[in-house]
Amino acid sequence: MLEAAEGVAIPITTITGAKPGTALALIAGNHGYEYPPILALQRLRDQIDAATLAGTVIMVHVANMPSFLGRTVYFSPADGKNLNRVYPGRADGSVSERIAYAVTKHVIEAADYVLDLHCGDGNESLRPYVYQAVTSDDRMNAETARLALAFGIDHILIDRNRPTDPAASLYCSTTAITRGKPALTIESGSLGQSDDESVERIVHGVRGVMRELKMVAEGPPPVAQPVYLEPNVVLTSPETGLLYPLVERDQKIAEGTPLVRITDFFGEEVAVVRSPIGGVVLYVVATPPIVKGQPVGCVGTPR
Numbered sequence: 001m002l003e004a005a006e007g008v009a010i011p012i013t014t015i016t017g018a019k020p021g022t023a024l025a026l027i028a029g030n031h032g033y034e035y036p037p038i039l040a041l042q043r044l045r046d047q048i049d050a051a052t053l054a055g056t057v058i059m060v061h062v063a064n065m066p067s068f069l070g071r072t073v074y075f076s077p078a079d080g081k082n083l084n085r086v087y088p089g090r091a092d093g094s095v096s097e098r099i100a101y102a103v104t105k106h107v108i109e110a111a112d113y114v115l116d117l118h119c120g121d122g123n124e125s126l127r128p129y130v131y132q133a134v135t136s137d138d139r140m141n142a143e144t145a146r147l148a149l150a151f152g153i154d155h156i157l158i159d160r161n162r163p164t165d166p167a168a169s170l171y172c173s174t175t176a177i178t179r180g181k182p183a184l185t186i187e188s189g190s191l192g193q194s195d196d197e198s199v200e201r202i203v204h205g206v207r208g209v210m211r212e213l214k215m216v217a218e219g220p221p222p223v224a225q226p227v228y229l230e231p232n233v234v235l236t237s238p239e240t241g242l243l244y245p246l247v248e249r250d251q252k253i254a255e256g257t258p259l260v261r262i263t264d265f266f267g268e269e270v271a272v273v274r275s276p277i278g279g280v281v282l283y284v285v286a287t288p289p290i291v292k293g294q295p296v297g298c299v300g301t302p303r
């Protein structure tokens with residue numbers, strides 16, 4: 001247990017292999033209502049054998065304990081902040097900032113590669129995909145692309161809009177990348193579910209990455225036919241009220257398709273949010289509460 005702040009502990013497992021090799025960090029629970037990543041690490045902890053491992057696996061079982069135990073979507077009950085928007089954190093900050101600081105110092109800075117494991121949050125109906133960040137550094141881009149293929153999820157969102165300042169990296173995976181460590185953000189699972197398929201997809205992906213990094217002798221092969229998504233767009237709500245989804249996750253849509261409709265608290269329609277691009281619905285918010293400015297969905301165009 002790593003003490004991040006007064007009364008806030010982070011459960012961490014470090015498996016040191018018998019042979020030297022790469023240090024891979026697996027981080028679950030930056031969002032505490034996202035369960036498949038947390039459950040996948042419970043399985044991987046039993047499956048990884050130190051006797052045959054080359055290198056080190058560092059697992060953060062639940063990064064955001066206040067959100068996990070408080071069962072909150074996006075925001076910590078301790079300070080109202082989204083942990084995955086406050087990296088690299090502050091030693092003297094709020095609870096979320098202290099957690100981010102502890103993960104940065106003790107996990108990310110100790111790793112060579114980082115996988116930040118997510119799924120659709122409690123309100124998001126999501127199909128599996130991976131964020132592959134693109135930077136101005138070709139070597140980093142090649143490493144990140146290799147990791148993305150190794151993880152085994154075929155839908156890969158090309159993300160060119162991540163911060164470049166290591167002191168204001170905001171996201172967990174960007175904190176790694178801005179410190180020279182290739183990293184991915186993984187999305188597998190949806191709507192507060194703990195389904196076996198979403199959990200096993202993460203277990204499978206981690207084993208693929210461990211094979212690619214030569215930490216284990218065998219593992220799943222890389223994706224043979226990746227679907228790169230670019231352009232892509234996160235749509236946000238222009239109003240606060242009740243949300244009704246009009247599409248399903250993984251639905252193929254044309255430009256201009258209405259994604260969600262928003263009503264006021266008396267049922268009067270106040271907005272319809274349409275996709276400015278055609279493509280695949282990666283996620284759509286599928287529970288009623290919606291606040292102005294929050295995401296309602298994400299669409300990516302296969303290129």
Ligand SMILES: [Zn+2]
Binds near residue numbers: 030118
């Ligand atoms: Zn998340």
